[in-house]
Amino acid sequence: MERKNVSIGGQKLNKNTGISLQLFKVERYTGITSTELTYSTKQLTTYLSPETLLIGLLGIYSSYVQTVREKNFNYYFLLFDPREIADILNSNKNVENIMNMKNVVRDELAKVIGKHFSEELMIAEILVNVALQDEMVKNNLEKLSLMLVRIAHEGKTYKIYQIIPLTIVKRKFASKVLYDIINPDGFLLSRLSKRDNVEYNNLIMAINGLYRYVILNDQQGLFTMIRELHNAYHKVKSDEKSQKVAGQYRYLLTHVVPGLLNVP
Template identity: 50%
Template sequence: MAGAVINAYLPKDNSLANLLIYEGLIFLLSRTPHNIDSPSTITVNPEALREVYENLDNGRIEMVNIAMAGKNDTGPVQKFLRKLKIKATKKITMYNVLLELLNKKASSLPTLDTLQLTLSIRKKFVALGSFESKDDGFSIQLFKAERYTGLTSTELKFTTEQLTTYLSAELLLIGLLGIYSSFVARVFEKSQYYYFLFFDAGEINQILNDPIDLATLLSLKNDVRDEIQRIVEKHYSEELLLTDLMVNVRLQRKLAQSNRSMISLHLVRVALEGQAYKVYQHLPLKIYRRGDNMAYEFLSRLLDPDGPILERLRNRNNPEHSNLLQVVYGTYRYVTLDDEYGLYIALRELLNAAAKLDEKKKNESFLKRRYLSLASEFRRVMVLD
């Protein structure tokens, strides 16, 4: 296949900038004809960026409601648009607004010749892409939310300095596709948190080593993304998230349909603090295919994000909140550690949750009956007495 060559030499690790760029690359490859000549050499249509941006889904763009980091992003974004010869009619403070503009002006995007997915140390800055001066690169806060981990700074005489990351225009366009594809949800807690879901470094390496149906694989990942969104918008905890994903019936069916025994993903939790982003958490997610199991089907319904347990966990002031946390913890022990005592914890706390509700209050009376019904089914399906 004659066309543009992408040289993918960027480290395949779990640093946020690299994950965003490889997510964008995989999304690009899923939407355009390509040849993977080797894990580091890929051939695509020179018009690939234009075609992919032109066909971005407007509904999905709108969902990417990520705020930019104030004046720290305003200047670089304006510089980026000038480089592309695109004029913005209003101030851009959100990523969905930037993506919408690039979608509408896709014909103005550069054609590809050779695209370098590379990392190098220049004079006191990190260059992602091929350029010599930081005047030719773009420093966007989300891509430098954590110190770069792809190189050993002790070997480069920068042990006391934090080097700023700059991206080439083409690599930033790839990274923005990564944001579009990986963004899960925005949640307001003590801070404003953003969740992103990626293929992990090992999965990325496998994707670029073996011919694979990328559209099917991305569809599976997007199903996981949608499930995580349903969870974190109600209540976030590692135990809940891991348990729900491992027992989720819909995801099990998708694994079977795609003929995969597992999928390895990586969830990143980022906070916007002032005019900078900070990575708060990296959470590896491995979802294994299991056989048909009535117990897991029940646990999937028990922790359904639209069910009563997660709905009540949204409000810490609910009288049974602490008991419901223990229901999640007990289920987590059973699913992840194969510890049957976890089931007894979950059942006991479900009954305790019901006991705390007032039969005389209409809404609590209804919930009490639901909890008791779940407890009865719990005993029957999980064979507990």
């Protein structure tokens, strides 16, 4: 079978003048072409010029979020969804503003990843939606679509384990109040990180309710969250050793949560 080369960033690149990345062994596959061309039965090897590869590596570097070590190393990267890229290229959106927003998302995700919260992905999606509301309004954006990619190091190879879509949608809610509730360094998520806490199940249901409210725009989810926070408070306050925690719940319910109910 005849081999053909695909050159990116230069003319007639080959193994001596270009660089080929063996990702997923794609250089061995056939049929990666359009039906109008004559290469559907031929193996195509892609070669990149050093300049093109450098641009690609800079893009990967700018997308890096966090490294987490569990049984092995896991690396997280934040990328634009392909449809978002097409939309950016075919519109007059301010690319600098969008990149700044992506960096905000990256920083917020870095706060969550690695802390091993229960419902980590749900918390991450809520958090980035809450954190970016002001930016969405400022830049007149209705939606921003991203992907969180988790790559695991196994032996001598790196494998993509997860590709998680993250969609930030412009909503009308008290974003600053919500951020106080779900702050990665705050009281509520610190309680959620310990499965043996007496109110753990209530916090799981509260996070589910908050997800429905923020992501699905379901008002009932807000009331579910408030109800479960009340239930968590009543469980904790009956324990003499947990009076400090009970006080934190009481403050949350009397000083923070009411701010969510005043949104027109």
